[in-house]
Amino acid sequence: MVIGIDIRPLIERQLTGVGYYIYETLVNLFELDRQNQYKLFYNSFKIPPSVLVEHLAKFNNVELRVFKKPSKILNFGLVFFNRPYLDKLIGGCDLFWFPNLNFWSVSPGCRTIINVHDLSFKKLPWVCSGKMRLWHHLVRPEQKIRQAEKIFTISQNTKNDLITSYCLPVAKIEAVYPGPVAGPFSAIPTEPLPLPANYLLYIGTLEPRKNIEGVIQAFALLERADLHLVIAGARGWLYKKIYSLARQTKVSERIIFLNYVSHASRQYLYQNARALVWPSFYEGFGFPPLEAMACGCPVITSANSSIPEAAGRAALLVDPYNVNEIKEAISLIISDDRLRESLVHQGYEQVKKFSWSKSAGEIKQIFDQLKPA
Template identity: 40%
Template structure:
């Protein structure tokens, strides 16, 4: 099947009018009977509108997971065709059995993305005779009765509600609960998240599939000359690395306290990642600890540059209090960089036996872990060796296959 991009006509609006909403709802109710196409390949419609074409924090973890799973979904003789609903049609380029369906709505706008997701997508799915809808981020359309699969990355908004803006928290809590009730299969990215979905939303464990992230081939030990040239270009010498969006659950103030307690040296701390929300405490803490000359805020880093940051760093520190998985952990290991990470939520699953863990509330313990890695060459060598071996356990190809298995189970009514 040839790959093509289909554009769905839309209204050029900045704000959805009540008239538009009412008309879409009325039309949608007339079309809400689920139908299957006898004798034809099943069709899976995938909501990938969280893919971002712009540099920024939206291209972080969820974007990477969606992109890689789509690129690795298998096409088989008896399997489904895939309709990927996205305004980033390049993701389907060269993929057999995969077609991009775009909209003129600017789904980078949260409001318009919700409008599309809840009202327009069910219509598009009905018109294209989609058998299964896969919502790749938390929320399914309320007005659709089609068989559904939903991916839930984490429930940080349930564990730490005070760390989210009130409107965002209420929306995620309400809509994720509804999605768990309606979806036939639920995908999580770790065993820890699987248990969270079971605990908070009472979903039977046999309805929840774990599809672990993989590691892209770009994350590998790079030639020393390339790393040295990168460091000269950026003016880098010795540094500890943190990768992640600046937001409360990343627990960066504890990392700053631990870093401030290290003996004086030329070592710096590089915080790689864009601004998320409620991040002012981080900058306040840097000033309070007088670390302005020792902490580097890089902002968002392009995907192609990130492996160089991992390779150049002395170690990665990942102090989050909660994660759905913790992709920077295995990315750093794949580059041969030692890892120190918190022992919270799913992070021990990502670390395995290949890194050092610490209590994310204990800055002194983190200081001790960093000091041990810096002062013990044998320990550094072991962590590098173990990390490289451990990272090989994570495969995007396997993630694509397991996602396809979840589709098959859902279509079979299991």
């Protein structure tokens, strides 16, 4: 079977969770499956393929198919004319997999699978910028969801959200858990990090959905002059409000912003933090809690959406809307060494439940079920 895969998120200079999800999934899928033929699609006018893309192309049954036009031109045609057919651009395929919500169109008869990582745009529209709301309007998620033959989610919670939001049949959706992106396999940072000796960690994009303001407010309530807060992540929508709040607190000199950090540096941050504080308002899975556990870092996170599926009983779960509850969880985790040790041990056990090779095996099994007769 010939399978097309949209890898446009891998062209981004700064990969987010979705980009890492696609890369890790494909590496494990290609190592497992040597029978099917894979055509990896992306468009690029000037940008050369990244190191990650070049690595994927080294597998014998994998080839790159590049559409050498800017995204604006490609997306304009897809939005207003439903052209070009992406399966035709790659020379034909039996099945096209879109691992992230994006602009696409395929010819009649081409079977499709899409990933829906979360429904934040529908469940919490206030966390989406005007630009992002326009993007979703143009992409037309509901149309794509109904058009696809199968839908992959990375949590049971998102599967349930899809069923209730769009009245979809249960059999159309497959919840396939991912693995942890970071792990204890590279402890040396790729770049110097200005870290204090004793710090709490938040890691992820700086945007309203992540509730970084709640983390800062909870940290400001702590009476621990020796403790710092390290916030690492790319600047997202309304990031200036987060910076402004940090400056206004009485603990501003103990709040450190690192911006986007590399894969290896992220692992270093986890391994040296007192705890990860990650009380997001809504997630389709939530990689950082699982990554932290893989690196021996105790976790405070939210008791909502899909996050308990990833964290299990190996984290302190809090109400993200309750700053005092977040503060009490931090106080508990930094003062109780026995609790910290227990969470670290439980975290290692929780991580064992998730595996990229297992995820790839489940995806291949679904591909095989869709083989042409």
